[in-house]
Amino acid sequence: MVKIGVLGLQGAVREHVQAIEAAGAVAIIVKHAEQLKELEGLVLPGGESTTMQRLIDRYGMMEPLRQFAADGKPIFGTCAGLILLAKNVIGQQTPHIGVMDVIVERNSFGRQVDSFEIPLSIKNMGENFPAIFIRAPHIVTVGPNVEVLANYDGRVVLAKDGQFLGCSFHPELTEDQRIMAYFVQMVEQSVLTILAKR
Numbered sequence: 354m355v356k357i358g359v360l361g362l363q364g365a366v367r368e369h370v371q372a373i374e375a376a377g378a379v380a381i382i383v384k385h386a387e388q389l390k391e392l393e394g395l396v397l398p399g400g401e402s403t404t405m406q407r408l409i410d411r412y413g414m415m416e417p418l419r420q421f422a423a424d425g426k427p428i429f430g431t432c433a434g435l436i437l438l439a440k441n442v443i444g445q446q447t448p449h450i451g452v453m454d455v456i457v458e459r460n461s462f463g464r465q466v467d468s469f470e471i472p473l474s475i476k477n478m479g480e481n482f483p484a485i486f487i488r489a490p491h492i493v494t495v496g497p498n499v500e501v502l503a504n505y506d507g508r509v510v511l512a513k514d515g516q517f518l519g520c521s522f523h524p525e526l527t528e529d530q531r532i533m534a535y536f537v538q539m540v541e542q543s544v545l546t547i548l549a550k551r
Contacts, residue, residue, distance in 0.1 A: 355540045357394040358383040362408040364400025364433060368525040376533040378540065386417035394427045394540035397434030397450075399487070399523055402459070405433055406449050415450070422452040427516040427543050429536045435519040436490055443493065453517040454496030461491040461508065461521075473522075475511060476502045478531045484510070484522040491521050516543060 354377065359369045361382035373380035373396065381392065389395070395418075397405075409415050422428060430438040430453070437449040439457040462469075473484040484505070492509035495501060503511035510521035511532070518539065524532040 354379050355393045355544060356381055357540060358392040359396045359398060363405050364398035365525055366398055369396050369398050372525045372533040376530045376537045378537045386414045389417050389421050393544050397430040397437050399432030402433040402436040418450050425516055427539045429518040431520045432489055432523055438517055438519050453514045453519050454499055455492045456494040457490045458493050459490045460488050462486045462489045473503050478535060483527045483529055485526045486522045489521040
C-alpha cells in the first residue's frame with residue numbers, strides 16, 4: 354500500500370487520515386519536514402490558509418513542500434489546501450506553495466453560517482457526490498493543461514493539474530470515498546511511473 358501524508362499543522366487532519374485508510378492506503382500525519390521523504394503522496398487539509406501558511410513557515414516546511422512537488426509526487430488540497438496549492442490567489446501578492454496552475458478566490462460561497470451540502474456530478478467519478486462547502490474557495494481560472502472535474506453554480510470546484518488535485522469542498526467529511534480513492538490511484542500511478550524510470 355502507498356503511504357500518503359496529511360499535513361498535520363491545522364485543520365481536518367483526523368478526517369483525512371480516516372478517508373485515506375478507507376480508500377486503501379497508509380496514512381501518516383506529517384508535522385516535520387523529514388517525514389516527507391517517506392511518503393508517496395500528500396494531502397493538504399482544509400482549515401485556515403493564512404494560519405497554515407504561518408505554521409508552515411514556522412516549522413521550515415515551505416521549501417520541503419515545494420521540493421516534494423518538484424519531485425513529481427502527487428498532492429491533494431482540499432478547501433484551504435487548494436489555496437495553498439494555487440499559483441495565484443486573488444487579493445494576495447504572493448502564492449503559498451504555488452504549484453497548481455489555477456487562480457483561486459477565497460470564501461466564494463459565504464461565511465461559516467452559509468455552509469451547505471449539495472449533490473455534485475464529478476467527471477470520471479459519477480453523480481450525487483455529497484459535496485460539503487464550508488467557507489469554500491473556488492477556482493476562477495485554470496491553466497491550459499488543467500482538467501476540470503466538477504462545477505457548481507458556474508464555478509470550478511474540483512480540478513486536476515498533472516500530479517495536483519484541488520477541491521473547494523470537504524470530501525473527508527462524508528463517507529463517500531470516491532474522490533480520495535481517485536487520489537490514491539493517482540499516487541499509485543505515480544509510484545509505478547517513478548519505478549519505470551529507474
